Amino acid sequence: MAGRPRQFDEIEIIERAAEVFWLKGYEAASAEELLMAMNIGKGSFYLTFKGGKRELFEKTLEHFSKESLEKLSKGIAAAQDKLAYLKQVFYELTEDAHISKNKGCYLGNAVVEMSNLDRELQLKAGYLLYKHELEFVKIISTLQSTGAIKTNESPEILGKYLINLWNGINITKRCSGDARALRSIIDLSFKIFT
Amino acid sequence: MAGRPRQFDEIEIIERAAEVFWLKGYEAASAEELLMAMNIGKGSFYLTFKGGKRELFEKTLEHFSKESLEKLSKGIAAAQDKLAYLKQVFYELTEDAHISKNKGCYLGNAVVEMSNLDRELQLKAGYLLYKHELEFVKIISTLQSTGAIKTNESPEILGKYLINLWNGINITKRCSGDARALRSIIDLSFKIFT
DNA sequence: AATATTATGTACCATTTGGTACATAATTGA
DNA sequence: TCAATTATGTACCAAATGGTACATAATATT
Numbered sequence: 125m126a127g128r129p130r131q132f133d134e135i136e137i138i139e140r141a142a143e144v145f146w147l148k149g150y151e152a153a154s155a156e157e158l159l160m161a162m163n164i165g166k167g168s169f170y171l172t173f174k175g176g177k178r179e180l181f182e183k184t185l186e187h188f189s190k191e192s193l194e195k196l197s198k199g200i201a202a203a204q205d206k207l208a209y210l211k212q213v214f215y216e217l218t219e220d221a222h223i224s225k226n227k228g229c230y231l232g233n234a235v236v237e238m239s240n241l242d243r244e245l246q247l248k249a250g251y252l253l254y255k256h257e258l259e260f261v262k263i264i265s266t267l268q269s270t271g272a273i274k275t276n277e278s279p280e281i282l283g284k285y286l287i288n289l290w291n292g293i294n295i296t297k298r299c300s301g302d303a304r305a306l307r308s309i310i311d312l313s314f315k316i317f318t
Numbered sequence: 319m320a321g322r323p324r325q326f327d328e329i330e331i332i333e334r335a336a337e338v339f340w341l342k343g344y345e346a347a348s349a350e351e352l353l354m355a356m357n358i359g360k361g362s363f364y365l366t367f368k369g370g371k372r373e374l375f376e377k378t379l380e381h382f383s384k385e386s387l388e389k390l391s392k393g394i395a396a397a398q399d400k401l402a403y404l405k406q407v408f409y410e411l412t413e414d415a416h417i418s419k420n421k422g423c424y425l426g427n428a429v430v431e432m433s434n435l436d437r438e439l440q441l442k443a444g445y446l447l448y449k450h451e452l453e454f455v456k457i458i459s460t461l462q463s464t465g466a467i468k469t470n471e472s473p474e475i476l477g478k479y480l481i482n483l484w485n486g487i488n489i490t491k492r493c494s495g496d497a498r499a500l501r502s503i504i505d506l507s508f509k510i511f512t
Numbered sequence: 513a514a515t516a517t518t519a520t521g522t523a524c525c526a527t528t529t530g531g532t533a534c535a536t537a538a539t540t541g542a
Numbered sequence: 543t544c545a546a547t548t549a550t551g552t553a554c555c556a557a558a559t560g561g562t563a564c565a566t567a568a569t570a571t572t
Contacts, residue, residue, distance in 0.1 A: 126540035127548025147434050151345045155530055166531080167550045176531065223441075226433060235492050236430050239420060240341050250493035281502045284490070288503045291493075292486025296478070298429050299444035299485075308475045309482045312510065320570035321518025349560055360561080361520045370561065513572100520567070528559070537550070542543100 137162040142184035189252035223301035229294040331356040336378035383446035
């Protein structure tokens with residue numbers, strides 16, 4: 125294959141674009157701003173992403189989700205106390221809770237914004253969140269079989285319960301930013317497992 | 319006071335505008351679309367809402383919240399079994415759960431969209447949600463004093479727990495739209511009260 | 513009836529939007 | 543070395559954006 129070589133790394137510019145989308149949302153993130161953050165020109169951009177801004181956003185969703193899922197599954201796999209680790213995953217949401225730089229959940233934000241803008245992307249973001257739910261289900265199954273969790277509720281329902289907690293915290297933290305309060309919500313929600 | 323009389327009812331056009339904002343979000347709701355829904359001309363609009371689209375949106379937030387709070391407090395006041403009524407309030411979220419016409423929570427949506435667009439409106443929407451939280455707190459206090467609720471957790475924390483459930487369901491329902499699943503999340507979340 | 517006041521509808525506008533066209537540059541393979 | 547191919551940067555653009563200016567209409571007060 126011939127041709128002039130690229131001066132950028134595709135993954136890297138996707139990650140940079142994701143930062144902008146995460147901060148501003150899809151619509152409010154202007155093409156100019158995105159190009160600036162990605163540090164590439166219009167020519168290169170529209171050649172790489174034939175679908176323009178929309179395709180770029182879709183790629184950021186996929187990339188973000190993949191990274192996030194990997195981090196979660198590896199983290200759980202490596203953890204001694206898997207229940208504690210799981211709770212820690214939620215606690216981490218409260219760390220950057222200062223209302224000024226509160227970006228919420230990348231996928232959750234997308235579901236909301238795309239709901240009445242682009243059904244296809246809404247469904248995609250929803251599906252990627254569902255993959256996280258499945259990861260929760262897997263963890264819960266393990267915890268139940270080892271007896272670390274007493275609840276005999278089905279892992280599927282408990283997975284939904286957890287992703288719902290995830291979604292909730294990511295909204296609630298953007299209202300108040302009171303980290304302690306958020307942690308008590310998580311504590312309370314996790315009581316179901318004890 | 320002299321002058322030509324208005325041909326519209328301000329409350330009514332605020333409600334119509336709110337419908338559009340609820341469906342599309344703030345940015346994606348075009349001025350043209352809003353005017354069409356409100357059925358007034360640009361002249362009248364910019365005379366009534368000097369702050370333009372932003373002021374209109376702010377008014378919809380206030381109006382919506384007021385209506386919603388009234389409905390909630392009256393509903394609770396009239397209810398025999400207040401705990402059952404409270405749960406019903408959450409169950410109602412699952413009724414229009416079909417993913418196609420899923421608008422989420424008006425205030426929650428605003429918090430998300432305004433987060434990195436207009437801090438002032440984000441805070442306002444967050445505050446209006448907080449007023450709902452306070453309503454939950456009041457209900458829980460009552461339920462605790464009558465012994466209808468066993469949990470001795472503080473009503474404030476439980477209120478936060480409930481508004482967080484509210485926020486969560488409103489996101490989660492936009493991912494799957496499986497009403498039964500949503501109801502089991504609510505059931506599970508309400509177990510804390512029994 | 514005249515005037516002051518407020519409401520309405522239309523024409524207009526600067527800015528910003530995402531996106532395209534195209535000339536040029538930098539490679540590889542023949 | 544010369545095509546063929548791919549990447550880059552710039553100039554450009556149609557459409558849509560929210561908003562303003564202003565002439566006109568309808569009312570209350572005097």
